[in-house]
């Protein structure tokens with residue numbers, strides 16, 4: 472049997488692993504044992520799984536494997552941020568970022584190879600789209616990062632939070648994302664609480680409702696504009712899922728019996744585009760009755776972006792209007808931007824299948840805005 476034909480156990484949920492063992496006449500607790508080896512002890516070699524019988528280890532080695540993405544490049548930034556370029560089986564590469572903060576460590580995970588959404592201010596969009604990631608490729612990012620975060624220097628770097636804010640739109644890759652998230656929450660795997668796993672979306676309404684019904688983890692919405700005309704331009708999926716229905720979906724997400732009291736609204740601050748006091752006041756009106764907090768993200772530049780970051784004055788003025796209106800508002804300082812690890816700078820290496828990279832190559836400044 473060649474390696475290719477082996478079953479990869481890495482992305483299997485507890486239920487899937489239980490079924491896998493049941494089909495082979497084994498007891499359900501085998502699934503728990505194997506989950507712990509893979510996800511808690513970073514062990515990918517069946518021979519080393521010493522609480523399994525020799526016979527089980529033997530047939531596992533023949534039939535199955537634990538295949539993780541391969542690290543092509545590891546970079547660390549001055550502020551302690553790490554970024555990994557990971558190669559997948561088909562040669563495409565994705566990026567994963569670890570961000571240490573006081574008392575916590577956040578892993579920013581990719582969900583697709585590239586992105587199909589074409590948001591005008593995001594460099595991942597310029598890469599085009601290739602394919603969805605599998606559950607194994609999503610959870611594999613935690614596995615690989617945790618392996619690299621061993622406290623060699625005595626400084627513990629624990630992954631305490633996960634955000635699906637890397638490359639791709641997680642809610643357009645629903646099942647594999649759900650499978651990986653269930654492993655993040657599983658006690659015998661990563662054991663994170665629902666509040667410490669955040670799915671970030673550009674606003675795929677039906678999938679927001681499904682997530683709420685199936686696995687209500689924390690939700691972030693990439694809002695970026697206070698009205699439909701501007702959001703259509705910045706986040707084109709808004710034409711399909713406009714702001715009115717989108718705000719209703721946010722209210723449903725945090726509605727009765729929910730695990731979360733608020734949605735996090737992400738708002739990238741772009742000079743002269745969406746950052747005036749008028750925009751702030753419009754945002755206050757839009758978010759009335761939507762339980763939320765607001766993260767302002769200073770725009771992170773990339774080549775030929777065609778946009779500039781808002782000035783500190785514009786940022787402060789915008790933030791003050793939101794705070795005065797009663798919204799918890801945080802200005803996110805760019806992290807790891809010296810290694811292009813900040814929001815919207817993740818590009819990996821994508822074999823584009825949408826021909827978008829061609830379009831941008833022909834019209835480098837497609838937005839019509841003068842680059843900085």
Ligand code: SAH
Pocket residue numbers: 592593594635636637638639640641671672673691692693737739768769770771772814815816
């Ligand atoms: N597709 C999902 C997940 C990507 S998350 C989503 O849209 O939410 C990445 C976050 O970074 C999003 O909020 C995105 O809008 C933001 N972002 C993208 N490009 C950016 C840039 N150049 N500067 C700052 N933030 C950016």
